[in-house]
Amino acid sequence: MRLATVIDGTAHAAALRRRAAEIAGRLRRETGTAPGLATVLVGDHPASQVYVRAKGRACAGAEVSAFDIRLPGDISEARLASEIEQLNRDERIDGVLVQLPLPRHIDPHRILGSIDPAKDVDGFHPLNVGRLWNGLPTMIPCTPQGCIRLLRTVHIDLSGRHAVVIGRSNIVGKPLVALLLQADCTVTVVHSKTRNADEICRSADIVIAAAGRPGMVKGDWIKPGATVIDVGINPAPTPEGRGRVVGDVDFLSVSEIAGAITPVPGGVGPMTIACLLLNTLLAACRRRGIADPAI
Ligand code: NDP
Numbered sequence: 001m002r003l004a005t006v007i008d009g010t011a012h013a014a015a016l017r018r019r020a021a022e023i024a025g026r027l028r029r030e031t032g033t034a035p036g037l038a039t040v041l042v043g044d045h046p047a048s049q050v051y052v053r054a055k056g057r058a059c060a061g062a063e064v065s066a067f068d069i070r071l072p073g074d075i076s077e078a079r080l081a082s083e084i085e086q087l088n089r090d091e092r093i094d095g096v097l098v099q100l101p102l103p104r105h106i107d108p109h110r111i112l113g114s115i116d117p118a119k120d121v122d123g124f125h126p127l128n129v130g131r132l133w134n135g136l137p138t139m140i141p142c143t144p145q146g147c148i149r150l151l152r153t154v155h156i157d158l159s160g161r162h163a164v165v166i167g168r169s170n171i172v173g174k175p176l177v178a179l180l181l182q183a184d185c186t187v188t189v190v191h192s193k194t195r196n197a198d199e200i201c202r203s204a205d206i207v208i209a210a211a212g213r214p215g216m217v218k219g220d221w222i223k224p225g226a227t228v229i230d231v232g233i234n235p236a237p238t239p240e241g242r243g244r245v246v247g248d249v250d251f252l253s254v255s256e257i258a259g260a261i262t263p264v265p266g267g268v269g270p271m272t273i274a275c276l277l278l279n280t281l282l283a284a285c286r287r288r289g290i291a292d293p294a295i
Contacts, residue, residue, distance in 0.1 A: 001256060003255050003256060004228070004254070004255040004256075004257075004258040004259055004260055004261040005154075005259065005260040005261070006255070006260075006261060006262075006263055007150050007153060007154065007229075007260055007261065007262045007263075007267065008266065009146070009150060009262055009263070009266055009267040009268055009269065009270050009271050010266045010270045012149065012150060012153060012270075012271060012274075013146075013270035013271045013273065013274040014270075014274075016149070016271070016274035016275070016277070016278060016295070017058065017061060017062055017274050017277060019278075019295060020062040020064070020274070020277040020278055020280075020281055021061065021062040021063055023281045023285075023293045023295075024062055024063040024064055024281060024284075025063060026293075027281070027284055027285070027288070027290075028063070030290075031288055031290075033288070034063065034064070034065045034092075035063075035064045035065070035094050035095075035280055035281055035283075035284035036064065036065040036066075036067060036092045036093045036094050036095070036280075036284075037055070037059055037064055037065070037066055037067065037093070037094065037095040037096075037097065037121065037276075037277075037280045038066075038067035038068075038069055038087045038090075038093045038095065038096050038097070039052050039055050039056065039066070039067070039068055039069065039097050039099060040069045040071065040080075040083070040084065040087070040096065040097065040098045040099065041068075041069070041070050041071070041099045042071045042072075042073060042075060042080060042098075042099070042102055042103060042106070043071075043072070043073030043102075043103050044073065045099075045101065047235075048099045048100075048101075051099060052068065052099055054273055055097070055273060055276060056068055058273045058274070058276070058277055059277070059280075062277050064277060064280055064281070065092065067087075067092075067093060069083065069087070071083060073103050074103075075106075077105070077106045077107060077110060077111070080102075080106060080111055081110065081111060081114045084096060084098070084111065084114045084115055085114065087119070088114075088115065088116040088119060093119065094119060094121075094280055094283045094284040094287055095119055095120075095121035095276075095279065095280040095283050095284075096115050096116070096119045096120070096121070097121055097122050097276070098111055098112065098115065098122075100171070109126075112124045112125055112126075113125060113126055117139075118283060118286065118287060119283055119287075120139055120283075121139055121142075121276060121279040121280050121283055122139070122141060122142065122171075122276075122279075123138060123139035123140055123141040123142070123175070123279070124141065124170070124171065125139075129170075129175075132175060132178050132179075133178050135182055137292070139279050139282070139283070140175070140179065140275075140279070141171060141172075141175045142271075142272045142273075142275040142276045142279060143171065143172050143210075143231060143268060143271075143272045143275075144172060144175040144176040144179055145179070145271075145275040145278075145279075146268050146271025146272050146274070146275045147176060147179075147208055147229050147231065147268055147271070148176075148179050148180075148183070149271060149275070150229060150262060150267070150268065150271060151206065151227065151229060154227050154259075154260045155206075155227065158180070158183040158184065158185050158206075159183065159184035159185070160184060160185075160186070161185050161186070161205040161206055162185070162186045162187075162188070162203060162204050162205050162206070163180045163185040163186070163187050163188070163204060163205065163206040163207075163208065164187075164188045164189075164190055164200055164201050164203075164204040164206070164207050164208070165177055165180070165187065165188070165189050165190070165208050165210065166190045166191075166197065166201070166207070166208065166209045166210060166211045166216075166217070166248065167190075167191065167209070167210035167211045167212070167231070168189050168191045169210065172210040172231055173189065173191075173210050176208055176210070177189055180206075185206070188200055188204070192211075197221075198218075198220070198221045201217065201221040201222065202220075202221060202222065202223055203223065204223060204226055205223070205226055205227065206226065206227045206228075206229070207221070207222065207226060207227075207228045207229070208228075208229040208231060209228070209229070209230050209231060209232055209247070209248035209249050210231035210232065210248065211232065211248050212232055212234060212248065213232070213234075213248055214232065214234040214236060214246045214247070214248065215246060215247075215248070215249070215250040216232075216248050216249075216250075217230075217248055217249040217250060217254060218250045218253050218254065219250065219252075219253030219254050219256055219257045220253070220257075221254075222254055222257045222258050223257075224257055224259075225258070225259035226257075226258050226259060227258065227259055227260045227261075228249055228254055228258045228260070228261045228262070229261075229262050229267070229268065230247035230248055230249040230251075230261070230262050230263070230264050230267055230268065231247075231248065231268050232246070232247040232248030232249070232264060233245050233247070233264065233265075233269060234246050234247070234248070245264060245265055246264060247262075247263075247264030247267070249261070249264075251263060251264070278295050281293065282295075
């Protein structure tokens with residue numbers, strides 16, 4: 001039996017982080033300033049704490065100054081918006097990232113809309129979302145950007161391929177659709193109300209799963225030789241109680257059918273953080289009037 005090629009997200013992300021460090025070094029030499037990223041964590045959501053720590057570590061490795069802003073879970077929406085306003089004005093900071101989810105009493109749209117679009121390294125500000133859909137220079141959201149970069153390691157040309165995206169969230173599914181259309185794919189979106197998701201996936205050259213449903217995509221959903229990108233990160237503790245995560249794709253059955261597949265962990269996850277660094281450097285260059293670096 002021929003098993004799918006495993007796309008090594010950890011290795012691709014390490015190469016991107018090295019590139020990010022090079023660009024940061026060049027910026028320091030040419031402008032005497034360090035790029036800076038502020039992460040804003042509201043409350044004590046355990047997974048968010050892990051993500052924010054990982055982002056801080058990545059900054060350290062790429063010579064990007066990290067500003068770790070922790071705010072109480074009961075902060076008012078107005079107060080949070082004014083904290084972000086301060087970060088918008090702070091010259092040391094090129095990127096502002098508000099870790100989601102926010103506490104329920106805070107409207108994420110208002111908060112994401114209060115970030116200076118030039119510092120919006122997550123690419124969630126409505127102006128940047130609109131620019132993405134219009135094909136204009138923007139900040140490309142990190143996880144979808146990571147997926148496309150991994151896809152391009154398998155397919156130099158995505159034109160004419162049928163891509164199925166499972167999930168239509170604002171942070172993963174929808175921006176992926178915009179990026180795949182820009183790459184001339186034919187795109188189908190599957191969501192929780194879709195009928196015959198398995199049949200639709202079987203017609204795809206590319207399946208990107210971002211539903212948050214552990215092991216949902218099985219081997220018999222996949223066309224032989226298709227490329228499968230697994231965005232899902234779902235907690236699945238071992239019987240001994242050890243922390244573990246699994247994806248939305250049933251890796252064992254799908255890797256017997258697919259041509260290429262990303263693992264979880266070690267696939268899209270590390271790419272998301274590497275793309276955040278790249279976006280921070282892009283923001284830093286643009287804010288200093290320097291042309292976008294080739295990445
Ligand atoms: P959301 O919960 O915001 O969105 C999930 C989407 O999947 C929705 O559009 C939903 O449809 C759809 N969906 C849910 N169940 C089904 C189903 N049975 N069949 C088809 N579609 C379904 O999740 P996110 O987009 O934020 O995240 C998705 C997954 O990706 C999660 O596991 C998350 O942890 C992971 N993730 C990983 C990242 C990484 O760096 N690797 C970064 C961000 C997220 P509907 O709209 O109809 O409700």
